[in-house]
Amino acid sequence: MNAEHTVRSFDEDLKTLVKAVLRMGGLAEAQLANAVQALVRRDSDLAGQVVAADARIDALEQEINDHAVRLLALRQPMAADLRAIIGALKISGDLERIGDYASNVGKRVLVLNQLPPARPVASIPGMSRLVRDILNDTLDAYGTQDLHKAVEAWSRDEEVDHLYTALFRELVSCMMEDARNISACSHLLFVAKNIERIGDHTTNVAENIHFLVSGTPLRAARPKGGGIGDTGDRL
Numbered sequence: 336m337n338a339e340h341t342v343r344s345f346d347e348d349l350k351t352l353v354k355a356v357l358r359m360g361g362l363a364e365a366q367l368a369n370a371v372q373a374l375v376r377r378d379s380d381l382a383g384q385v386v387a388a389d390a391r392i393d394a395l396e397q398e399i400n401d402h403a404v405r406l407l408a409l410r411q412p413m414a415a416d417l418r419a420i421i422g423a424l425k426i427s428g429d430l431e432r433i434g435d436y437a438s439n440v441g442k443r444v445l446v447l448n449q450l451p452p453a454r455p456v457a458s459i460p461g462m463s464r465l466v467r468d469i470l471n472d473t474l475d476a477y478g479t480q481d482l483h484k485a486v487e488a489w490s491r492d493e494e495v496d497h498l499y500t501a502l503f504r505e506l507v508s509c510m511m512e513d514a515r516n517i518s519a520c521s522h523l524l525f526v527a528k529n530i531e532r533i534g535d536h537t538t539n540v541a542e543n544i545h546f547l548v549s550g551t552p553l554r555a556a557r558p559k560g561g562g563i564g565d566t567g568d569r570l
Contacts, residue, residue: 349420352420355398359431360477362472366385373459382445385440389437395516399427406420414550422544440528443522453519459523459527461561462531465534469491470533470540472484473485475542477545482545485541486545490535506527
């Protein structure tokens with residue numbers, strides 16, 4: 336009886352950990368959506384809310400870390416259970432970075448709203464929607480332990496890179512056409528790069544799901560779309 340109770344309680348502990356990671360992923364996804372909405376609408380209040388809400392994601396990561404450490408110490412898990420706990424730690428780290436990049440977009444919006452509107456803003460929501468779709472599919476794959484869905488999401492990072500490259504060129508052309516566009520377009524370059532970075536961290540999550548479910552790393556070369564140099568914000 337006691338052994339069965341222990342197993343059941345451990346199972347509940349693991350489910351609680353997964354739910355916390357999924358909740359964190361949902362917050363990160365919402366942060367990206369709100370940041371881009373703030374950009375399109377030139378909504379400084381919403382941008383400020385995105386920046387402030389990053390603390391919620393950070394706090395949830397700490398909660399996940401604390402819970403995972405307790406499980407490692409008290410349960411001494413092995414095999415699939417150990418992968419589940421380590422996977423949650425790694426995935427929450429990537430989700431925290433996704434939240435950081437969404438917050439960076441919010442900070443750029445606050446600056447952009449002090450400048451005249453820039454034409455290439457219209458190209459960013461499409462890139463953001465793609466990244467959010469991939470993130471949503473990746474989180475679904477984590478919640479259902481769906482290996483096939485995780486690999487499908489992983490393979491779509493190339494699409495993000497292609498969109499980023501096209502947007503980069505559009506922004507550079509806009510700056511060359513009129514020097515007055517340089518300031519706004521420079522900030523938009525950072526916005527685009529932050530969104531591209533979110534795509535990279537989503538790919539990391541998919542790779543971790545593959546290892547968590549199968550016990551083997553995803554050994555295929557990571558799909559890349561010939562992206563342009565790193566202009567992303569660093570934290």
